Amino acid sequence: MSMKHRMTSWIAAACMALPLTGMAVTAEPVMIGLIYPTPVADVGWAKQLDLAREAVEEAYGDRVTTRVVENIPEGPDAGRVMNQLVADGAKFVVLGSFGYMNDGLRLAQRSPDVDFIHASGFRQTENLGTFTARSYEGFYLTGMAAGMVTESNTIGIVAAFAIPEVIAEVNSIALAARKENPDVNIRIVWVNTWFDPAREQEAARALISQGADVVFSLHQDTPSVVNVAQAEGVYVVNTGSDMSAHGPDAVLGSVVTDWNSYFVEAVGKSLDGEFTGYDERGGLASGMVSVAAWNDALTEEQMGRIEEVEAALRSGEVHVFAGPLNDQSGTERVAEGEVLPDPEIFGMDWLVEGLSGSLPQ
Amino acid sequence: MIRLPWIAEPRIGRTGPRALLAPLIAVVTTVAAAVILMSSQGVAPSRAIWQLYIAPLSSLYNLSEVLLKMAPLLIIAQGLAIGFRAKVWNIGAEGQLLLGAIGGSLLPLWFNDSVNPMMLPAMALCGMLFGMGWAALAAFLRTRFNANEILVTLMLNSIALQLLYYLVSGPLRDPYGFNFPQSAPFPPVAMLPSLFGMGRTNVSIIVALLATVAAWIFAERSMTGYKLQVGGVAPDAARYAGFREKRAVWLSLCIGGAAAGLAGVFEVGGPLGQLQRVVSPGYGFAAIIVAFLGGLNAIGILFAAFFMAVIYVGGDMAQASAGVPYAVNTSLQGVLLVSYIAARLFIDYRVRWRRDITQQGVN
Amino acid sequence: MGTTLAFLLSGTLLAATPLLLAAIGELIVERSGILNLSIEGMMALGAVVGFATIMATGSHWLALGAGGTAGVALSVLFAGVVLLALGNQVATGIAVGILGLGLSGLIGKSYEGMTVAPMKRMPIPVLSEIPIIGPGLFNHSLLVYLAPLLAVGLWWMLRSTRIGLVIRAVGESPESAHAIGYSVLMTRFLAIMVGGFMAGLAGAFIATVSATLWSDGLIAGRGWIVVALVVFATWRVDRLVIGAYLFGLATIAELLVQGMGISVPSQLLTSIPYIATIIAISILSMDSRKMRLNSPASLGRTYNSTA
Structure with a gap:
């Protein structure tokens, strides 16, 4: 040079x-x-x-x-x-x-x-x-896992409030678990609080006593339910963070939400003066939702099936709420060959066919 | 048997300027506690005091926030003090506030596209009636069954909260609100107009000041107010004067309930703009503190409400600007009232050492 | 079905125990004529101090003791203001309660969302082998058995001992009690200390034995339920025990019924204890003779022990 x-x-x-x-x-x-x-x-x-x-x-x-x-x-x-x-x-x-x-x-x-x-x-x-x-995508995968590992064929769900986000997750769990294991029976307790760890734990224990050997902790902010599952020797799936430290044997998988790349992107746009208000809904594909801490109890074959579905969900080849889908009363909600549009997923106020109990008012 | 080395004799009659001593002691204690607690959180004492007590008054916007916060405290405390002076212990203002918020929400939710300018007055009336009705339950049980109003109003607080939860997640839920437990937003006619366009302050502070004037006139210049107070201090004398205890109970609880109900309307029609699960950050309880802090006196309560509002806003600001946990603020509220009540000893009683009395002999 | 029934029993006991513990304390306090409305704050402080202790030492018993002690510390303040400064009991209770909640949030900040290992259970030999009832009633940590025994002890104390007599006399009429030579001040002070210890213990029980975690807001209104329970029981120990277990039963039954796929109006259920309390106190107060029998007539009234 x-x-x-x-x-x-x-x-x-x-x-x-x-x-x-x-x-x-x-x-x-x-x-x-x-x-x-x-x-x-x-x-x-x-x-x-x-x-x-x-x-x-x-x-x-x-x-x-x-x-x-x-x-x-x-x-x-x-x-x-x-x-x-x-x-x-x-x-x-x-x-x-x-x-x-x-x-x-x-x-x-x-x-x-x-x-x-x-x-x-x-x-x-x-x-x-x-x-x-789109946490429901993560719950679809963990719902599959729950259907695979349950021996009592009973899955319990401790749910905070019957808002669309949570309802979509309940439905997603039910669809996935039943697809893996048609005999599965799903029990739901709505605790109607965002925050009462002692009550959440009572709900988890109630479900376990009714035979649930996998418990889902939907939108509980503390490891309350994870803690109970660890003590009672059942599996648990939780929302938000990886809580396996609080239930090393019990956590079947944690549905983790990761806002990092979205925040970095949004702040970046703002710094460049290019931010406009938009609606960001991320799922498995964008990495906003992922499942962490898969339990070792899942066999290689089972994990293989889960990963297959995960890849299909990521690519958009498979959709959680694809028709035909009926609600509890048997009314068709999504026709064969169609998928539920976003506004209806995020405004969901019905439970899928086969789930018992009605939504709390 | 233990004999305390001092004697506390009740003071009779007006306390005069000495009454200012208790709030002074309370404020000094609270500031001292603030310095200690803030330092424990790694905030320099001078900065802590600035954040808590001066920053809330340092700008027009902050002052408007103080006034916004002060309005419900002032309205409720004036209502409660009337009852407290008559020794009717309504501690259910929190529940009465919630009922007022519910009652005040019905009209704007039923007539959601209304443009009728009478909407706000109608809401206020409706909310006051709801709050009054909730308190009247306690008055009825007290006068009919002799049930202790402290305990009944306390229970009614918890029931009111559950009622609110039921309504916002059921009958009054926003049909277009994605099932979130909250009502539809109110139409513009149901929103309190803001004051001089400064921040979020609205006409509620004017109403609160008017309520203060009314409470002062009621207590100092009206026969009913006088009788109520006498009934509290000397029930026998009141009975002699032909004033029925039952009437005092009804009056006290209804006034307190209506005031709290009005404050509830001002919350949903003011900063909230809808009915939701969280309507009050404990205004009903804080107002009890304010009523006592103001010495159950209409003018004293005015200052007490202002001071409490400053602490509230200062606490929020300290958290936002200096990272001081909100728990510090909660603790300071406790310190403020505890030290005030303790200091009242020297105002309501004449405290003397026994030793001094025996030296003086009996005269 | 068997495990469900067993849980109905064990869950009831576990939910009711902290309520019963705190309510035993509050009943003594109220029987002496003092209304302590700071239970929620005392439970919260007891919970966080207990949790901090177990994090530091790993010992459940130390944690429970520390929680109780924290309750006592707050009680000293309450007693000082109410008994010596002659402060209004309602206002003082609310103020001390707020202080307790604030301090608990402050101390608990670094423990937010952490969990600890559950306390070792003490299955009762033979009895714990019985199907359903065994795991339901006889496989718990010691305090769960101790709570009803404490209640029985309290019943006996109030009824048959001199201390019980003095407490009742002081609560009935401090003036008369003073006249016949009882120390109103000392009696009430000790009653408040016991009440504070029990509330702190109950809080520590929730944090370290039943929930085994700390989070701001853990007590979630249970302190107010305790106040309601004592009134619901109309200051009688037998009704207090029944009330606490009934409340626990209702809580657990609601969750089990939901799990069976039957929807329940949960807000109405949550309100029932409060509604029941209002009804109970109204019925009791209606008959002034019956009221005299158990209710401390001087409840909430300031008594000047220097005069």
Whole structure:
């Protein structure tokens, strides 16, 4: 390489570096505010959001700072906290709970220069996007596993509230487990609380006493049900985080939600000034949903079948809610050859045929 | 047998400026506790005090948040204090507030596309009636069956909460709300107009101030208010004066219930804009603190409500800006009231050492 | 079916035990004429201190003791304000309760969502071998058996011992009790300490024995149920025991019925204990003679023990 050539490449490199160093000196880091409904614990909903916050910090380094406000109930105070974050200069705000919707929408309207993303919401604006995980896809896989390992042919489900997200997961478990094992019997207890660990545990024990040897913990934020399953010697599938540390023998698989790449992408767009409110729904394909901590009790052959279905779900070749599908009353909900459209999945208010019990009001 | 080395004699008559001593002691204790607790969380004491007590007043927006928070506390506490002075212990304001929120929500949910400007007054009336009716249950059981109103109103709190849960996840649930346990959003006519366009403050604070004036007139200038108070201090004298205890119970609970119900309407028609599972962050209980902190006096309650609102808002801000856990704030509320009640000893009683009394001899 | 019935029994006992423990304490306090509304806060503080202790030592018994002690610590504050500063009992109870909840959240922050190993069970020989009843009633940790025994002891104490007599006398009329030479102050102080210990113990039981985890909000309103229970029982120990187990039974039965695929109006079920309490106290208060028999007449009234 000639001297001249070296020179030019050096100059080019310097020129390229200049704007970067210039930015690092002059630009203030952009503040990202996050509001969680619960305290950040070892595991759980807030923990997963916080992992994504760390991913954002890692991805953008000095360009961003983050500030977390945790344990903010969905009430009249949530509005003040998010206002405070914006007043303190946050340019990107993560609203970590469905119940922050109205305050969030109002604030987003008033603060056009701030970008927002809102968990589980269904309304988007110019500067407010929403994000939801297709956890039902993960529950389809774990539902298959449950159908494979159950010896009592009874699967129990401890479910928080009968909102569409949870109902879709219940249906997904039922469809998968029954496909693997047509004799399977599914029992559901709605605890009607987002948070009462002692009651969740009582529900799990009740289901186990009724013969369930696999218990699903749908949207319990603490390892309450996992803990019971470990003590009682049954399998458990939980939501949110990998909880196998709390039930090393019991966890059949954890349906993990991973917001990292979505947060990094959304913050990136915001930093570049290209953010517009959009609806992000990720499943197995985007990695937003995955199953961690598969139990060793599953044989290689069984895991092979699960992985086959996982690949098919990822590629879109197979759909969880593909017809023909009937509801409890036998009415056809999805015709042969069709799949349930998204708005109906995220507005689901019916249980699939064969499930007993009605939805709580 | 243990004999305490001091004597506490009840003071008779007006307490005068000494009454200010208790709130002063309470505030100083609370600030001291704030410094200790905040330091334990790694926040410098000066920053802690700034965040909790000064920042909430440092900008127009923050002040508007304080006023927003103050309104329900003030309304409920004024209503409760009337009963407390008559020694009718209504601790069911939380439940009465929830009933008010439910009652106030019915009209905007039934007439969801209404543009009638009478919507808000009608909601307020409906909510007050609901709150009053809930409290009247306790009044009925007390006057008819002699059932202790403390315990009955306490139980009614828990029942009201379950009723709210049932309604928002059933009959009053938003049909287009994806089955989430909350009602449809209210139409614009059902929303309280905001005040001078500053932040979220709305007309509820004006109503709360009017309620304060009304409570002051009722307590200081009206015959019924006077009789109620006498009935509390000296039941025998009241009976002699022809004032029936039953009437005091009914009046106290109905006023308290209506006030709490109104506060409930202002929450759903104000910051919330819909009926949902979480309507009140414990306003009904906090208002009991406010009523006592204000010395059960209409003017005192005004200041107490303001102070409590500052602490609430300061706590939220400290959490958002300095990462101080909200539990610090909760603890400080406890410290504030405990130290205030303890300090009241020196206002309601004349405390003297026994030793000094024996030296003086009996006179 | 057998395991379901066994669970109906064992689940009932497990759910009822912390309620019964705390209610035993509260009953003593109320019988002495003091209304302590800070049970929820005392249980929460007991729960978190118990949990912190077990994390540090691994011992369930130390955890339970520490939880009880935390309850006592908070009780000292409550007693000081109510007995010495002559503060209003309702307001003081609410204030101390709020303080307890705040402190529990603060202490518990670093333990959020953690779990501990369950306590060793003590199956009772022979009895635990009986089908259904054995695993249902006779295979528990020691405190589960101890709670009803404590209740029996309390019943006997209130009825047949001098201490019981003094407590009842003080609760009935502190003025008369003082006149015949009983120390109202000391009696009430000790009663409040016992009440605080039991509430803290109950909280620690939930955190380290039944739920085996800590999370802010773990007590979830059970402290208020305890207050309701004591009133529902109209201050009688036998009804207290029945009430606690009935409540536990209702909780567990609801979950089992749901598991059978029958939907239940769960909000109505949750309200039943409170409605029952209102009815119970109304019926009891109606007859002033009956009311006299068990209810502490001076409940909630400030008594100046220096005068």
